[in-house]
Amino acid sequence: MARKAEESRFELQKDRMLRAAARCFNEKGYSGSSLRDVANILGLTDAALYYYVRNKEELVYLCYVRAADVGRESLGRAISDGKNGLDIVTRYIGYHVEVMVGERGPIAIMSEIPSLKTAHREEILAVSREHGARFERVLERGIADGSIAGCDVRMTGNAIMGALNWVPKWFHGDATVAAQVVAEFPGILSAGLAPGIASGRRPQRQIPRPGPAIR
Numbered sequence: 001m002a003r004k005a006e007e008s009r010f011e012l013q014k015d016r017m018l019r020a021a022a023r024c025f026n027e028k029g030y031s032g033s034s035l036r037d038v039a040n041i042l043g044l045t046d047a048a049l050y051y052y053v054r055n056k057e058e059l060v061y062l063c064y065v066r067a068a069d070v071g072r073e074s075l076g077r078a079i080s081d082g083k084n085g086l087d088i089v090t091r092y093i094g095y096h097v098e099v100m101v102g103e104r105g106p107i108a109i110m111s112e113i114p115s116l117k118t119a120h121r122e123e124i125l126a127v128s129r130e131h132g133a134r135f136e137r138v139l140e141r142g143i144a145d146g147s148i149a150g151c152d153v154r155m156t157g158n159a160i161m162g163a164l165n166w167v168p169k170w171f172h173g174d175a176t177v178a179a180q181v182v183a184e185f186p187g188i189l190s191a192g193l194a195p196g197i198a199s200g201r202r203p204q205r206q207i208p209r210p211g212p213a214i215r
Contacts, residue, residue, distance in 0.1 A: 014052050016042060018066050021059050022108035026168045030060060030112040061120040063108035068127045070099050070107055075134060085142015086193055089160070092138070094186040096164055101178035106168045132157055142193070149195040160189050 020041040024033040035056055039046050053059045074095035082088030100107050113124055136157045142148030167185075171177060 017049065017052055017059075018063050018108075019104075019106060022063050022066075022106045022168070025060060025063060025112065026106060026109050030056075030115045035059070057115065057117060057120070060108075060112055061116055061124070064110050064113070064116075064124045065127075067107045067110060068124065068131065070104070071096060071131050072127075074099065075131065075138075079138065084145045084147040085138055085140075086147035086190065088138050089142065089148070089193065090186045090190045092135070093160070093164065093189050094182065097167060097181050097185045100164075100167050101171050101181050106171075109165060109168050132161060135161065146195065148193045151193070156193075163189055 017038065021033075021038045023041065024037045027033075028037070033056070035049050035053075036046050038059070039049050049059075053062065075092050077095050078088045078092035082091050099105060110124065110128065113121055116124065136153040139148060139151070139153040139156055143150055143153075167181065171181065
């Protein structure tokens with residue numbers, strides 16, 4: 001029992017550390033953040049952090065693993081709960097932002113992958129590619145079942161994922177904004193996917209007028 005209690009305390013403190021680190025990296029970037037910044041948020045000494053990580057690179061890596069886990073869990077839950085492709089997409093967006101702006105946030109933006117050492121970089125890229133491919137299969141399912149209009153699933157997936165992944169950059173903990181994000185983002189990001197809406201809102205192509213020369 002004592003060992004389990006110690007493991008639980010370790011995991012809780014590690015999660016606090018990763019949330020604090022995500023906040024630092026999202027606000028200041030990799031080069032602008034230090035272990036001391038994270039320690040200050042937590043009220044710990046620099047040395048205390050070395051109980052959990054060996055260096056800043058490992059801390060970034062663990063933040064990205066956590067971010068990938070959140071995305072995978074949210075999509076898996078949506079696939080289990082959803083009735084069709086569009087419903088899965090809408091649920092996934094809702095489940096994902098719920099974590100990002102909720103008590104488990106902030107989640108790190110994966111904008112510093114090149115700073116990781118080779119093994120960590122390849123692992124995170126592989127996980128990200130698999131997550132993107134899984135989401136594209138959901139879009140393909142929606143096209144097949146008629147709930148989503150025909151589209152380029154790669155471009156559509158990248159657009160939705162890009163909007164989702166950038167939420168931690170501009171969300172800073174306001175409870176009112178959090179409620180708005182959870183309530184409105186699923187509809188905003190899935191708007192236009194349904195066949196009737198997509199065809200009804202497609203703008204007519206216009207011939208561009210020549211603009212001023214760019215120098």
